[in-house]
Amino acid sequence: TQLLEQSPQFLSIQEGENLTVYCNSSSVFSSLQWYRQEPGEGPVLLVTVVTGGEVKKLKRLTFQFGDARKDSSLHITAAQPGDTGLYLCAGDTSGSRLTFGEGTQLTVNP
Amino acid sequence: NAGVTQTPKFQVLKTGQSMTLQCAQDMNHEYMSWYRQDPGMGLRLIHYSVGAGITDQGEVPNGYNVSRSTTEDFPLRLLSAAPSQTSVYFCASTRGYGAKNEQFFGPGTRLTVL
Numbered sequence: 001t002q003l004l005e006q007s008p009q010f011l012s013i014q015e016g017e018n019l020t021v022y023c024n025s026s027s028v029f030s031s032l033q034w035y036r037q038e039p040g041e042g043p044v045l046l047v048t049v050v051t052g053g054e055v056k057k058l059k060r061l062t063f064q065f066g067d068a069r070k071d072s073s074l075h076i077t078a079a080q081p082g083d084t085g086l087y088l089c090a091g092d093t094s095g096s097r098l099t100f101g102e103g104t105q106l107t108v109n110p
Numbered sequence: 111n112a113g114v115t116q117t118p119k120f121q122v123l124k125t126g127q128s129m130t131l132q133c134a135q136d137m138n139h140e141y142m143s144w145y146r147q148d149p150g151m152g153l154r155l156i157h158y159s160v161g162a163g164i165t166d167q168g169e170v171p172n173g174y175n176v177s178r179s180t181t182e183d184f185p186l187r188l189l190s191a192a193p194s195q196t197s198v199y200f201c202a203s204t205r206g207y208g209a210k211n212e213q214f215f216g217p218g219t220r221l222t223v224l
Contacts, residue, residue: 042202042215044215092211098155099155102150102152
């Protein structure tokens with residue numbers, strides 16, 4: 001049973017479009033992290049959200065943590081080919097022990 | 111500062127063979143983990159260690175052993191490889207704790223068991 005569900009699983013868009021990726025759970029997390037992974041490499045941490053309702057921005061990426069700390073979203077504005085990659089959310093349920101979602105594979109076409 | 115290193119990068123095994131995946135970090139982190147990544151499954155925790163001499167099981171520990179004799183090294187051992195263990199394996203080292211933690215991943219080992 002997947003504790004964290006991401007949607008969509010695959011997303012292919014044109015350069016310049018906006019997109020949102022969702023990460024949902026029935027469990028409450030003390031924090032939630034978003035990672036980006038490129039082919040042949042390990043995931044790289046983008047952001048950690050901690051407080052319910054928290055919004056963090058990283059250039060064109062906006063991350064939001066749900067008020068109840070059960071869900072999160074990642075919004076990318078004016079996507080670029082360099083944004084292509086696998087985006088993973090991960091919830092912290094016990095100290096440093098993370099539970100990962102299955103990932104969203106994003107392709108941005110020039 | 112090399113971060114987290116993993117060897118080998120690729121490996122092909124026959125069913126029943128044993129091997130050790132190596133992982134090392136030079137950041138003096140206490141917490142280290144092993145994950146496997148399969149299509150549509152995200153990353154699943156195999157084993158983790160909160161410090162030298164201490165290890166514990168994660169979500170999918172069966173078929174894998176770990177040891178942590180030093181802070182730097184955290185090898186993962188497959189005792190008798192099975193086709194179901196074909197996967198990409200990532201080692202991670204964690205800085206901080208709780209909401210302040212940040213995981214640093216190695217480049218992965220792609221393992222195929224025939």
